[in-house]
Amino acid sequence: MEKVRKELNQAEMRYLHAFQLFLAVVVIFLVVAVGRNYSGISFHDYIKSSSVSVEPKVPHATLEAEGFVNETELPAASEEEIFMEKMKQRQEERKALIRQTCERFDIKHNISHMMPMMLVDEKYKVIHCSMGKTGTTRWKELFWQLLGNKLKDFTVQKYRRTKILDEQRQKFLLNPDWIQTITVREPFERMISAYRQKLEAPGPEFPKLSKEIRAKYGPVKDGKLATFSDFINYLVLGAPESLQTGNEHWTRFTYPCTPCAIDYDFIGHQETIGEDARYFLKLINAPEHIQHGPANKRHTDDEMSLKYYSTVVPRERLVQLYTLLIQDYIMFGYPPPVALKVLLGKGNESWQ
Incomplete structure (x- = not known):
């Protein structure tokens, strides 16, 4: 009985190692694929293209006071x-x-x-x-x-x-x-x-x-x-x-x-x-x-x-x-x- 239990544990370990190896291969594949798709694109542009916002939630008034408001947001000078x-x-x-x-x-x-x-x-x-x-x-x-x-x-x-x-x-x-x-x-x-x-x-x-x-x-x-x-x-x-x-x-x-x-x-x-x-x-x-x-x-x-x-x-x-x-x-x-x-x-x- 003890011999059978040891054989089962060894089989489980082999399956676990095989599964880990499979995950490693998948991860490597994804990294290569992402690198090809986004080659030449800066990290900043990549972040902008995603749906996840990484902008800090700073109040507009604070940004304006610190001089960081985009010029396009300011009213244009009149003629x-x-x-x-x-x-x-x-x-x-x-x-x-x-x-x-x-x-x-x-x-x-x-x-x-x-x-x-x-x-x-x-x-x-x-x-x-x-x-x-x-x-x-x-x-x-x-x-x-x-x-x-x-x-x-x-x-x-x-x-x-x-x-x-x-x-x-x-x-x-x-x-x-x-x-x-x-x-x-x-x-x-x-x-x-x-x-x-x-x-x-x-x-x-x-x-x-x-x-x-x-x-x-x-x-x-x-x-x-x-x-x-x-x-x-x-x-x-x-x-x-x-x-x-x-x-x-x-x-x-x-x-x-x-x-x-x-x-x-x-x-x-x-x-x-x-x-x-x-x-x-x-x-x-x-x-x-x-x-x-x-x-x-x-x-x-x-x-x-x-x-x-x-x-x-x-x-x-x-x-x-x-x-x-x-x-x-x-x-x-x-x-x-x-x-x-x-x-x-x-x-x-x-x-x-």
Whole structure:
């Protein structure tokens, strides 16, 4: 009987060992199969593909506080927010360029040199240094609306710029509670625009001045109106007075608006005035119905610039004019004018 029991126990052990061996083979097979099916897949991806979640159950507020919330869960920036950030950066770059230029040329400005006539709004605490041929009429329209008037009732005669007295300069120009603004334009193109409106035949606004320029800076005294070449000779040979204390429609930006003495909050460019004015209105919290008028069409393009500047004699006047205006070009980020590159040729580096 004891012998039979021992034989049964040995048989059971053989079956048990056989079963263990079978399980081992199955496990090895499964490991190989899983390795083939998921080769090249990371553990993280494998876990994500399974139905079992291994994410810790941490409250969303805690994750957000710790900065671990997925960006896709945050609300996207609105178009207006993106625009305002873009314009803020543009303004910071323009301000930095002014500061760099003032330091580079060691420019010392005095606010007493500023032109006396400004656009002023005491309700919104805004003062605009208004230089001729930089979209001045559009800015007058805007300030007219800030006073509570309707745009359709605007005329240039109705809205006059404010004469800034000496005792008001500190209040308007240096007060951090006020917003100081300026608008500029590509200098060579501005000269053409000024000449065409103010001095060119057949019906200039300043016929007397046009004839005086012709008589003094033209080739002959014939009583005629000034040509564009006469006008450029006047600007160059009459400098610095012609470009510093002369008519506001062609004086340099760096003198009457003294950007090295005033930390302007807003610097507009006529070439980007649509976006710039939109930002300005947001900056002063103007009512939604107030709008800057549509940007004037760019009448002075490269073709017109070449047409006018090609008439200038002698040709070196172009280099001399650019040299006189170089601070305006650098301070406000304008590249050298196309007229110089084309008319003087690539090999001539006298203007660079």
